[in-house]
Amino acid sequence: MDEYKPYAVFAEVVHASSMSAAAKRLGMTPSAVSQIVRGMEQRAGVALLHRSTRKIALTEAGERCYPHCLRLLEAGRAAAASLEQARDAPVGELRIAAPLGFGNHIAPALAPVLTQWPLLRMSLIVDDVLIDLISSRIDIALRVGELPDSTWIARKLGQMDTVLCAAPAYLERHGSPKSSLDLQRHHWLALMREVQEVTAEAAFPDGGAPLPNFILETVDDHGRKELIPLQTRTTTSNQIALRQMCEQGMGIARLFYADVRHALEQGHLVRVLPQLRLPSYPLAMLTARRDVEPAKVRIAVAALKAYFSSLALEHEPGSA
Template sequence: MNDRLNGIHVFVASVEAGSFSLAADRLHLTRSAVAKTIARMEERLGTRLFHRTTRSQSLTEHGQAFYERCVRALGELEAAEAELDSGRREPSGRLRVSAPVLFGRHCVAPLLLPLAARHPKLEIEMSFNDRVVDLVEEGFDLGVRIGPLADSTTLASRLLGVQRMGICASPAYLARHGRPTGVDDLSAHTGILYSRPGGDKPWRIEDEQGRLREIRVQARVRLDDLQAIADAAVAGVGLTWLPCWMMAPYLRSGQLELVFDSRRVLSAEVQAVWPRSRYLSAKTRLAIDTLVEHIPQRLSPAPGSDVLTCIDK
């Protein structure tokens, strides 16, 4: 029976991956192991499940019907396991989490990694990436997203807090080029931009009349890493747009100065997201509850600081 269930899992993964090779990568198996499992299943069922050529594979008519039933069966098994798991005191199994690079390192990992020490049956696997990860396709239990959700129909979500933003520069840069006093002054300045596929992301700022403006600053430097952007700003390369939680230590040390604070620069929601499911496993629920409890403090650096405009008093 176990071999039959394992074969069904491999079969469904092969269909959804579109190839035996990709299914093997996702299942941490060899391609030959996947192919042998499918061959044994076809022999046992007495029918061919895939049309296979050297360049592609597709389901036969029998394969399509079998796939639809297998998906329903696996869904019922996963729901049954999740229902039992949610009633357990001790979270267990591997928890796979995806988060943006710098936010993941500084705000998510310090909260979730200690869970493995407190729960001996729990394994934590984290992946840091600034692209929008497909949680279902890539097998993640939980993700952290900053900004609007593009795939909200397939994901459940919970608000973790608001990431406030500010625009800053080094004292040396401001001494050389002057301090902008209004939104229109930004056109005369050099920016350090966060670069992502699809073009530069505009800075969203309220002008003096309270109107939201999308400003595209002239840039000679584009980077895809926030820490590198902060380093470039400290070095006097130009103005930059950073999260307040990240900017705060540089403001306190005097390495950076605020130009526009979080009352003018548009903020972004931070959310925990996970694949929609009838049941939520104990391990995922634990991680979500931990983030909900502690992320707001991470987003509001150092109460009591004398830096007023980007840090809570």
């Protein structure tokens, strides 16, 4: 867009009423400014300025041209100012994508940020489906589990510990499991994506017990894995619904500790076999780029990191 530069230089010369003053503002030499204006006049075939040793004055053609050049200069300054504002102050819309159930984490993490920066807005898209981050104009995406290959920058926020939970009413009716083998006789709740497909014909072979379709993984103190085959009674595609069904006494579920901490503290849920160590899942934050992040992203990233770091300190994996 070099063809627009002479117009901006010309507007600066008129605004400053001096070639040397305009050159200082533009970071150029006076001779370079003079050459640009003279080249503009030669291409147009008309004089734009009357020059003397002390001052400059607009010609009639220059007077007609100057307002258009001034608007171009002002637009350029406004564009630069908007970029500086985006770099230095959190403004505009912050778009965050997170799995279902993460709304209760995003709110406490970013509420102080929105309070501090009144010109910042937030749109939270919660969905377990991996949406297109670019077409959805996402600034920050939270992901749990292993990440697919991507050009986005991933930053680890921590580990999401999982625990086995049941409602007190369920345990009163069915008893509390004493060992991992006891788990197989209980009603299990699980997410649909964790459950293996079992056909109706194969579900009850020879009229016997149903085939297991859910594998619970545990880890011993030596890091060895144990796989416990289980049969789910109720499944759902929604992490929030899974927790709610567990609280209603419909069975035992493996849930993220961060999601059920308050329910455990209030007695709505009880840890089942707390001595069992279950796998934890990495929690990562994705952003488009790290080197040229606007202020709204930088500040939100820092707030999310601080929140999840404090959350991790509240729980020791394997504790009762």
